[in-house]
Amino acid sequence: MSDFKKYFPIFKQNSNIVYLDSGASAQKPSCVLDGMSKFYSETYANIHRGLYAFSEKSTEMYDEVREKVAKFIGANSSSEIIFTKGTTEAINLVASSFGRLLKTDDEIIVSEVEHHSNLLPWKNLEETVGVKVKYLPVLNDGVLDYDWLKQNISEKTKLVCVTGQSNVLGLKNDVKxxxxxxxxxxxxxxxxxxxxxxxxxxxxxLWNVDFYVFSGHKIYGPTGIGVLYGKYELLDVMPPYQFGGDMVESVSFDDVVFKPVPSKFEAGTPPIAEVVGLGYAIDFLQSVGMDEIEKHGRVLTEYLLEKLLKIDGVKLLSSKDSNSIVSFVIDGVSSFDIGLMLGQKGVCVRVGKHCAEPLHKRLGVESSIRVSFGIYNDESDVDKFIEALNKVLNMLR
Ligand SMILES: Cc1ncc(COP(=O)(O)O)c(C=O)c1O
Known part of the structure; x- marks a missing residue:
């Protein structure tokens, strides 16, 4: 597995860097970088417009990635895949569009572990539409309070918005x-x-979810591209989110006929090369295999936890069930000082609230240190991190 570093040019140029911040954004393999460069160099043109070979080829490549994404996440049809700028835009799309079908006193349930991206769009609907947002509590071990959910959900509830895996705790939620x-x-x-x-x-x-969202840049793809999956029958009745070119069948000053999904939700020139790059990222993930990737992450997580718990004063927010993301605090030492000093040693971790301020409040900590793994990490990265952390703590204590 450690061999995977060789596919990522950034590590060739920076062999001393210990990159443990893939939860924020993952590094890019050569197949994504070269694939995008080849696309721009050899076939690039706008899509769905030109009657010439470059445009037809670009359109074909763009549409093929939609099929690829659909298969990758188990969607029934590529029409259920909308390209967005990222997770944040995908959630905002649902909040704006599905939100227009909601009315005062409808309820939305959001969990306490959510990233601000999956919290603020719903809070905004409280102000604009008058819906009520209720908060699904997290128990002390980081597991959601499913009993609370059963007791507090009702026919007033129109939407439940929960992360598949916490960006702080690394714990997966029980989607089914x-x-x-x-x-x-x-x-x-x-x-x-x-x-x-x-x-x-x-x-x-298999999970029968209604909407699923993710970002390209966190799965080894480019920035500026994300995905909204929605069940066809829902997307079909939802109004467009943005308006412009390429999303209409016909326009007059009196009448507008929108194209069917997915085009209805993709106004304007989309991030074409980024979609192509996303396709290469998915090829990369599939060439390794998702089961293999999860196994690798869990082995590394276990190895890290074992080493971390030997350090005096470490308090874990994560647990042994965490999947490639581990957050912790150290008694009496500022997370920011630790992050800054680790950074000076070439060890890249994230410190702060990780855009999950309510969760930090709930857990009674001001901020935390987060280690998050990518496929390129191995035990030697953990060893270097632990060594650097011990040195930093010796200086700070
Ligand atoms: C759980 C979670 N949701 C949403 C987001 C937002 O993703 P993006 O910034 O790519 O839109 C992040 C980013 O860190 C995240 O970790």
């Missing part, structure tokens, strides 16, 4: 259970797959 409870009262479910998609196999049809 959430869907079962939500569907029992007719509520829809949105799963934030920003962290889950790169570490575990996703199957939206």
């Amino acid at each position: 259970k959430i869907v079962e409870v939500a569907h029992s009262v007719g509520a829809k479910v949105l799963i934030d797959g920003a962290q889950l998609t790169v570490h575990s196999k996703v199957d939206v049809s």
Whole structure:
């Protein structure tokens, strides 16, 4: 597995870097970088417009990636795949569009572990539409309180929005259970797959989720591209989110006829090369295999936890069930000082609230240090991190 570093040019140029911040964004393999460069150099043109070979080839490549994404996450049809800028835009799309079908006193349930991206769009609907947002609590061990969910969900609940895997705790949530409870009262479910998609196999049809979102840049693809999966019958009745070229059948000053999904939700020139890059990233993940990737992440997580727990004063927010993401604090030492000093030693981790401020409040910590693994990490990265952390603590204590 350690061999995977060789596919990532950044590590050739920076052999001393210990990159443990893939949860924020993953590094890019050569196949993505070269594939995008080849696309721009050999075939690039705008899509769905030109009647010449470059445009036809670009359109074909763009549409092929939609098929590839659909298969990758287990969607029934490529029409259910909308390209967005990323997870954040995908959630905002659902909030704006599905949100227009909601009315005052409808309820949305959001968990306490959510990234701000899966919290603020729903809070905004409280102000704009008058829906009520309820918060699904997290128990002390980081597991969601599924009993609370069963007791507090009702026919007023229209949507349940939960992350597939916490970006702080690294714990996966029980998507099937959430869907079962939500569907029992007719509520829809949105799963934030920003962290889950790169570490575990996703199957939206098996889980029967209504919406699933993720970002390209966290799965070894480029920035500026993300995915919204939605069940066709839902996307079909949802109004467009943005308006412009390439999303209409016909326009007059009196009447506008929108194209069917997915085009209805992709106004304007999309990030074409980024879509192509996303396709190469998915090829890369599939060439390794999602089961193999999860196994690799879990082995590394176990190895890290074992070493971390030997350090005086370490308090874990994560647990042994965490999947490639481990957050912790160290008694009496500022996370920011640790992060800064590790950075000076070429060890890249994330410190702060990781855009999950309510969760940090709930756990009673101001901020935390987060280590997150990618496929290129191995035991030697953990060893270097632990060595650097011990040195930093000797200086700070
Ligand atoms: C769980 C989770 N949701 C949403 C996001 C937002 O993703 P993006 O910034 O790619 O839109 C992140 C990013 O860290 C995340 O970890």
